[in-house]
Amino acid sequence: MKNTVSTFRAQKGLDKLTMVTAYDAMTARYVDECGIHAILVGDSLGMVVLGLDDTLSVTLDDMIHHCKAVARGTRNALLVCDMPFMTYHVNTDETVRNAGRLIQEARAHAVKLEGGVDFAGEVRALTRASIPVMGHIGLTPQSVLSFGGFKVQGKSIAAAQKIVDDARAIQDAGAFSIVLEGIPARLGGWITKNLEIPTIGIGAGPDCDGQVLVVQDLLGITERSPKFVKRYGDVGSAMKQAFCAYKEDVQAGQFPDASYSYNVEAEEEIIAHLK
């Protein structure tokens, strides 16, 4: 089934929604073939692909480059692309123009941006331009400097109320869904029950309408993962094992043998004529 923002939204209260990040075409194809509802080209790209310490240096061109690749591997999943830091913070004209590039050039079906009440105007402007928006509140990684680190949010009454107000503001501005990241599980459940749009949790407990994980965390490719990550594979170890076995084979003269080589019938004669 083809997933759209309408089918995604209509799932609220029915089946749990699933979303996984991807940054290349092959990974997107595997994710898509499992029937995962949405693929997110996250700006986590900076940390899990580009080797950066945070997401702050990821550019719009980086996102376009990777989202184009992911679009080529995506058939049925809803393709959501992150707006990176400083691409929706200056003014709404710039926000709409930048989001427009993710739709027109990168072939995303929707954009995601971080922030609550303060960014409701941007969400409204994008919605008016027919660009579907997924919100993202709670532990928003682009605010790592003002948070003073990657810390769980919403741990006091005032902090929890701020997150609730953010969720309502983004919903009222027209977002079709919202990511809740790094908040207490019961707060995630409360927001989910009190919103009309689906919530997608990452470190926000089991009661969200759906879940998202970063693909490297899910596969076990990252060195360390946060508490909320369940590893569904040990692909990092499998990769390392394969690379070491290849090196040993080549150095032992065991690869490539005849079965991995091209053999032409008249080869001896050809070789004999070489000067």
Ligand code: KIV
């Ligand atoms: O960039 C990203 O991968 C994200 C997810 C963690 C939701 O925003």
